[in-house]
Amino acid sequence: MACVEVLGRTVLGRTLEELLRGRVDSVSVVAGGSFASAVMGEEKVRFSAAQDVWRTAADKIAGMNADAVLLIRLGAYVEFDPAEMLQFHRDQGEPVTRACNKDGALDLWVIDPASFSAGEDLACWLQNAPQASYFVSGYVNRLETPRDIRQLIADGLAARCRFRPQGIEVKPGIWMGQGAEVERGARVVAPAYIGSNSRIAAQCLITRGSNIESNSQVDYGTVIEDSTVLSNTYVGIGLDLAHSIVDGDSLLNLQHGVVLKIGDPVVLRHMRNGREHTGMDGSFLANLEVGDMAMSSMPEEQQ
């Protein structure tokens, strides 16, 4: 989920941007499985792929020369102030500070690396170490279910959070990425998002908070309603796509709660000629759990 482009940018990319905008010195991203390291060309960010994400994260924490490490297990989208959380951690004086919101604990910790011994099981240590709870009052979307993705998009389009569409607001509530094209006769009803290099053919209707991510194509006369079309996806002629998330030839219908693999390339297909940008290849809907982590350390001189 963290590497899936939503409203023009991945959750990982947005989280990194927020961290780097704050007082964070450097960020390490550890990911399991296939992973696009070119999420953003930022010098302060180091990427590594690992079989055992927790083990790799533990090794990195043990080797860090910082008095506080921010550990984020991506999945949830959380808007918080890293500097404020670090200050809270320092004030509490516990080895671990874990963030929470009204719905419970979040996978977001500040760790005192001196309290953590190399070789320890990081996940167990985080459970058992004395800890303080830091309440996040900002926007949180746990991104646990596909409905959460649609909710995040709705909230982003309605400016209820900082998860804003990437591109230009061509009309109130209608956002378009670079190179996006809407043919004459097609209709886009706000709020909606058309990602970069995507094409909406004539007589199409894009409505009710739908988003068409980058390098996708919606063909002649198709109606997209309350739906998400993920990157590099072709949606065929004369279709009625409602309450769904489409990723290549996979369709998840939220109303009926079914995931379908459409074996008919004239209906739905993955567009192979699209630019690589997410590291996901049509498998997102079948694999919603990812174990990606972002860790950041605060330089001692800034604390």
Place this chain on the structure above:
Amino acid sequence: MVTSGPVVVMQVPELLHAGNVPDFMEELGPLLESNRPRIVLDCSQVRSIDSAGVEALLHCLEETLKRDGDLKLAALSPEAEVILELMRVARVFEAYPTSEEAVRSFNAIPVDAVSQDAPWYGTVFSDLGALKQAS
């Protein structure tokens, strides 16, 4: 008097794709050519239908309607429902939760129950006359 045969219930295969549409049509062919065909397609097993499959279902409906019959769908699996909605044909078909209900729907208004002697508007006009008198 117009006669019609029994209602035939047929199971739609799990995958109704271009590859097996000819087999499906071959099985359904004799039924479609009968007088006033009354067919229920049970879609409970359907997991996937492609555009050729949808085309075949529409062709079957067209043939039955041409012969003054009807084709109804029953026990649509969520997958079949999503595909039919996606391809904008869900509203074209009459659909029922079960095959039994679909079969019963054919017999809801038996042809024989409608009198061929009295005009259909007879009762409407007599009711209207009564209303006028009352006012």
